[in-house]
Amino acid sequence: MHDDQLVVTTELAGELIAREFPRLAGLPITAVSGAGTVNAIFRVGADVGARFPLQATDAAVLSAEVAALTEFADASPFPAPRPLGLGAGDERYPSAWALQSWLPGDVADPLRAAHSEAFAEDLGELIVALRAVPVGDRIFAGRGRGGSLSDHDGYIAHCLEQSAGLVDVTRVAAVWTALHETPTAGEHVMSHRDLTPANLLVSEGRLVGVLDGGSFGPADRSLDLVCAWHLLDAPRRARLRGIVGASDAEWRRGAAWALQQAMGLVWYYEESNPVMAELGHSTVWRVLSDKDVSG
Template sequence: MPVAKVDINVSLVEQLVAAQFPQWADLPIKPVAFGGVDNRTFHLGEDMSVRLPSAERYSAQVEKEHRWLPKLAPLLPLPIPVPLAMGVPGDGYPWHWSIYRWLEGENAAIERIADLRQFAIALAQFLAALQQIDPAGGPPPGPHNFFRGGSLTIYDADTRQSVANLDSEIDTDAVTAVWEAALKATWHGSPVWFHGDVSAANLLVKRGQLSVVIDFGCSGVGDPACDLTIAWTLLEGESREAFRTAVPVDDATWARARGWALWKALITLVEHIDTNPLEAGKARRVIDEVLADYEHAV
């Protein structure tokens, strides 16, 4: 039987912390400004955060992060979340949850970044370092991370249906050409570590520079192409070129990355085209950027 929707609020977090970690029961708990979608995040005192999966499909990520983030953190050039404690189901909340050290920074946005080209290079260097970590025993693509790092063919039907649904809204021939080129650019490399959700919301900026990379819930070992979609969702022009030069990928991986960016933008546009002009506009921009990049390459 499916679990009913859980109301994740300050009161629930207070109960969980008090019952399971009484040493922190007196610390104030406040929701963060952007609490996330896959997880809800709360400030615990001055120096910690509480993170709870918002649905069952995200719950397997908790134990994965507790196992692997402490191993990855010392090998990376930027801070990442390292869990301090793992909570268990209780007080009506049905999944494991986490307490982390608080990491300072604001979500990446163009207006917060002092030099977008340097930001792109710093991110590429982080991803390169992540890919160099020994992948032995790491989690392969699967339901735990929505098959990030796996084959794009998993999302072929979704993508083609989205294209059909947007027949009068986009250049369907051009979009299909990009998608089919991505499918043909098959991954033949050895599995490497990837983050799985390199988005502006998961990149923190401090004093104008990339300072922290968060949310490794979609991480795993496999094809790193999914980590490059930031090239079209945030970067552009010179910064995109600097990113591509600094990140260790070949043309085929870049083609698959276009496919990942295109798939997400298409399903987002279908979801929001009639209800959320802002999100629909962002999705259209990504589609346009991907198409222009593909045209430049062929």
């Protein structure tokens, strides 16, 4: 999926885990298939998950994620992984990596979950709980989604060039132009920052786990609303909006963040990760079809 992608086999993962964490030596190790784009995931025994970055990552970066992940797990009303330790790489795998507690559940499906009232309510409960965590003296890190929408104009222009023939680029450009100057809807709040299907676990139509909380931090209060267009149909989006109490500006900015994220998926993962590419398509379609945000 990435030009500089690292490769870690089950055998190599087992050797690195046994070297760094002898207590886990001998436990069965299973590669976890999925549409993830950041880490190769392995299940170690019944209760441990190992996350090996697909691109070389410094130990300092993962250490910062450990602190954020712990705070996120404490704040989330739904189960979240707990950090269990960091490992070092070697010449075969030149990156730091991490162990976390394992959570049961199925990855949320952007189509099957769309009509679930209970799931929409769970997402609303999650966002409200995360926003309740004090920001304190922390500020937005200034990287990626969560700051100024217009900072992403160049990225959207690039995505439009790459997506000709994949989506209605003329319509996407018009909607982005209508949304990207929407004023901020309040102070930054604590945010998961990537509430996509791959990071949400479900069972029997309910949210049972939230993954990848290592980026938990201050961001645009609209950012976590991307889950509305990634996962829900129009009536369920309205239910989520009611729980969160989003203003018109907040809601429109949430749609803009979802569109920005989705446009990066449709072309970048067209061949390397069809599941992520399809998520991009479905999210773009939901934003373009949503009369509350696109007219």
